[in-house]
Amino acid sequence: MQSLNGKKALITGGSRGIGRATAIALAKEGVELGLIARSEESFEEVRSELTKLGATFYTAAADVAIEAEIQKAVAELETKLGGIDILINNAGVGVKGNFLELTTEQWTNVLNTNVLGMVYVTKAALPGMMKKNKGDIVNISSMSGLKGTEGSSAYSASKFAVIGLSESLMQEVRRHNIRVSVLTPSLVDTDFTRNRVSEPRDPNKFMQAEDIAEYIVSQLKLEQRIFIKTSAQWATNPF
Numbered sequence: 001m002q003s004l005n006g007k008k009a010l011i012t013g014g015s016r017g018i019g020r021a022t023a024i025a026l027a028k029e030g031v032e033l034g035l036i037a038r039s040e041e042s043f044e045e046v047r048s049e050l051t052k053l054g055a056t057f058y059t060a061a062a063d064v065a066i067e068a069e070i071q072k073a074v075a076e077l078e079t080k081l082g083g084i085d086i087l088i089n090n091a092g093v094g095v096k097g098n099f100l101e102l103t104t105e106q107w108t109n110v111l112n113t114n115v116l117g118m119v120y121v122t123k124a125a126l127p128g129m130m131k132k133n134k135g136d137i138v139n140i141s142s143m144s145g146l147k148g149t150e151g152s153s154a155y156s157a158s159k160f161a162v163i164g165l166s167e168s169l170m171q172e173v174r175r176h177n178i179r180v181s182v183l184t185p186s187l188v189d190t191d192f193t194r195n196r197v198s199e200p201r202d203p204n205k206f207m208q209a210e211d212i213a214e215y216i217v218s219q220l221k222l223e224q225r226i227f228i229k230t231s232a233q234w235a236t237n238p239f
Contacts, residue, residue: 001221005030008081010074012064012121013091015042017190018140020049021209022088025217027055031086034077035059036070036121064091064117065109074124083132086220087125089118089139094155107154114158118165126173135178136220136227139166143186143232159184163230170229179227181219185212186234205238 009026013019014035023033027050037043040061050057058080062073078084093113095106118139129135144152145159163182170180189206212233219228 001218002223003030004086004217004220006032007085008032008034008083009086009088010034010036010077010081010084010121010125011088011090012036012117014059015046017090018188018209018212019088019090020046021213022090022216023057024049024053025210025213026086027053027057029217032081033057034081034084036062036064036073036077036091038063064121065112067116067120070117070120071124074121078125078128084125084128085132085135087122087129087135087137088216089121089137091117091121092140092158094152096151096155098151099153102154110154110158111161114155115161115165118162122169126178129178130173130176133177134224135176137166137169137173137178137180138216138219139180139182141166141182141184143184143234146184146232167229177224179224181228182230183212183216184230184232186232187238188212201238205235207233207235 009031011019011023014023015037023035023046027033033055035057038061043059058077060073060077062069064070093110095102095110139162141162142159144156145163148156166180166182173180185207187206188209189201189203190209215233
């Protein structure tokens with residue numbers, strides 16, 4: 001397996017949940033980090049943890065749904081890092097409600113963040129990867145991108161779109177030695193999902209953000225000649 005030491009990674013939604021856990025896991029591998037989240041205040045916890053690890057990292061506050069903010073943030077982080085080798089598109093929002101209950105504004109927010117946000121970030125980071133003729137893009141979809149469920153029409157539609165986007169992009173950039181992978185985890189015990197499910201969860205049974213982070217690291221370590229296009233992560237026995 002290849003070493004990740006010295007590589008540069010850009011992570012959206014990098015202040016909490018899967019993004020935060022992945023930042024910490026990559027820092028332990030010697031990866032230099034550029035983190036994007038909506039507010040500088042949200043970085044307080046992960047900044048403290050990365051500092052304790054002695055990691056090299058930079059942060060930028062930007063809303064992935066606003067293209068101008070993302071263009072500025074990615075350009076700044078790319079300059080500070082000296083390039084981007086790994087892009088992890090993790091930022092996302094969700095909304096639960098029956099189809100007729102969801103407002104147009106809710107649909108717009110979910111699609112702009114989960115789909116167009118991924119487009120904006122990738123468009124900003126990809127040219128540099130293509131110049132290097134090498135790189136990794138990891139897009140976080142969801143089990144909801146494989147199967148629609150009651151009350152998740154907007155979220156599910158956005159995550160289906162992430163899979164289609166990822167598979168099409170993968171075919172385009174393979175010739176540039178850029179690997180595009182999409183993950184479709186089932187329920188991960190994070191702040192995001194806790195707000196959608198009322199009952200408490202046993203941390204020994206439900207997947208944790210650290211589990212997904214560990215999987216991402218192992219996938220990135222695969223020799224450049226191979227990659228995993230699509231993968232699903234499930235809790236073994238959450239019942």
